[in-house]
Amino acid sequence: MRVVSLVPSLTEAVAVTAPGRLVGVTDWCTHPAGLTAARVGGTKNPDVAAIVALRPDLVLANEEENRAPDLAALRDAGVEVLVTEIRTLDQAFEQLERALAAACGAPRPRWLDDAEAAWAALPPPRAPRRAVVPVWRRPWTVLGRDTFAGDLLSRLGVDNVYAGHAERYPRIPLDRLNAAGADLVVLPDEPYRFTAGDGPEAFPALPAALVDGRYLTWYGPSLARAAAALRAALR
Structure with missing residues (x-):
């Protein structure tokens, strides 16, 4: 083949x-x-x-x-x-x-069994937090409805503020993101490479969780480690 x-x-x-x-x-x-x-x-x-x-x-x-x-x-x-x-x-x-x-x-494959087991073993999430989840800046673009990353976050007790948006990846002005009523901003390092010095400063009133974008957006062998890695990053 x-x-x-x-x-x-x-x-x-x-x-x-x-x-x-x-x-x-x-x-x-x-x-x-x-x-x-x-x-x-x-x-x-x-x-x-x-x-x-x-x-x-x-x-x-x-x-x-x-x-x-x-x-x-x-x-x-x-x-x-x-x-x-x-x-x-x-x-x-x-x-x-x-x-x-x-x-x-x-x-x-064994890794697929391991991935399913890892996600099934997650403890019940604590009280959900509301987050904005940018995936790009210039212009600011966030997770909207019906996304794989949004589903993973919801299983970890993080509700996407824009999960009900008509678009899957809406462009939202920064002032509206900061006024959206979020408790948290989640910043993955792909597709845009958010870092401690590039991203959190745009959300001065929100705690920032920097996460490995591969764990948040890739579906494959990394799913076996993603649940624990994302849970630790979101604490």
């Missing part, structure tokens, strides 16, 4: 589960270290011709991370494309199993 992955999370999942299956990955695929597969461009601008030239049996994609026209072009070239939709933790577990079965033909 020759697999091209256009999603960093799925790249890591396949590479850890069945080394050697991957023949192509995106420029943003950073885990696991030492990937030797061909680079085929970005998630939003993959080189379709280069992918086709790799003669993949399957391309793994995601409805949020990849563009429909690129996936249509691959299908028109005769390439099979499996598109995942992952907006909750339960969806992540279900679709990871589906994608791995299609890409690897391997038994369900």
